[in-house]
Amino acid sequence: MRTKIVAGNWKLNNDKEESKKLIKKLKKAIKDTKLKNTRVIVAPTFVNLASSVKAAKKSKIEVVAQNMHQASNGAFTGEVSADMLKAIGVETVILGHSERRTYFNETDAALAEKVTTVLEKGMEAIFCFGELLEDRKSENHFAVVESQLKNGLFHIEAKDWKNIILAYEPVWAIGTGETASPEQAQEMHAFIRGIIEKQYDKKVADKVSILYGGSVKPANAEEIFSKPDVDGGLIGGAALKVEDFTGIINAI
Ligand code: PGA
Numbered sequence: 001m002r003t004k005i006v007a008g009n010w011k012l013n014n015d016k017e018e019s020k021k022l023i024k025k026l027k028k029a030i031k032d033t034k035l036k037n038t039r040v041i042v043a044p045t046f047v048n049l050a051s052s053v054k055a056a057k058k059s060k061i062e063v064v065a066q067n068m069h070q071a072s073n074g075a076f077t078g079e080v081s082a083d084m085l086k087a088i089g090v091e092t093v094i095l096g097h098s099e100r101r102t103y104f105n106e107t108d109a110a111l112a113e114k115v116t117t118v119l120e121k122g123m124e125a126i127f128c129f130g131e132l133l134e135d136r137k138s139e140n141h142f143a144v145v146e147s148q149l150k151n152g153l154f155h156i157e158a159k160d161w162k163n164i165i166l167a168y169e170p171v172w173a174i175g176t177g178e179t180a181s182p183e184q185a186q187e188m189h190a191f192i193r194g195i196i197e198k199q200y201d202k203k204v205a206d207k208v209s210i211l212y213g214g215s216v217k218p219a220n221a222e223e224i225f226s227k228p229d230v231d232g233g234l235i236g237g238a239a240l241k242v243e244d245f246t247g248i249i250n251a252i
Pocket of ligand 1: 009169173174175176177213214215216234235236237238
């Protein structure tokens with residue numbers, strides 16, 4: 001059985017106190033929820049990771065990073081390394097979010113290096129990818145997704161996939177209120193599993209959790225999560241309110 005995951009990407013939101021408060025509220029809200037085979041993840045900003053890890057202690061909430069640099073150290077002003085994250089108890093990192101790709105020029109090549117570092121350090125990646133609106137309109141969405149996966153991930157070995165979570169996030173659905181239909185999500189997730197099977201094998205493809213991201217809300221979560229190849233969600237805006245995030249967790 002594949003692991004289900006509901007992950008909240010807080011982006012550039014929540015200061016130290018707000019982060020702690022949100023985690024405490026969430027802790028309380030899901031205390032009695034049966035999370036069978038389900039992981040609950042939140043991704044605060046770098047400066048609030050350590051205090052968030054502390055706040056999430058003895059709970060079902062995992063705290064992960066939104067990004068990391070591929071180098072272990074060196075002249076990379078403003079960056080954070082894998083070891084620095086591990087030292088404060090962070091074992092998982094989101095890589096390749098479309099906002100990183102668009103606003104910070106993260107390339108497939110840099111992401112491939114980040115993935116390598118994550119695996120070398122024994123960490124886990126939530127690897128994000130997805131097509132732009134123009135790609136979908138020109139019916140290039142499958143080709144774009146395939147090339148993002150190939151260039152960013154397909155250099156890893158079959159055994160490494162146990163440390164990879166995928167997040168398909170059509171860029172046109174992120175923060176826009178627009179969602180891929182459950183059918184569109186399922187179609188793409190099945191396609192993704194298919195190319196992984198082709199490149200590796202059925203075991204790898206069947207095992208990897210593929211999350212959907214892009215305007216998931218309590219109102220649409222259940223339908224999206226009901227699709228056989230959708231194993232959870234990467235949630236932006238709706239992860240900032242405990243009621244909404246809990247609603248999404250309950251929909252899985
Ligand atoms: P959204 O963001 O839920 O606000 O659309 C999703 C994401 O960026 O992961």
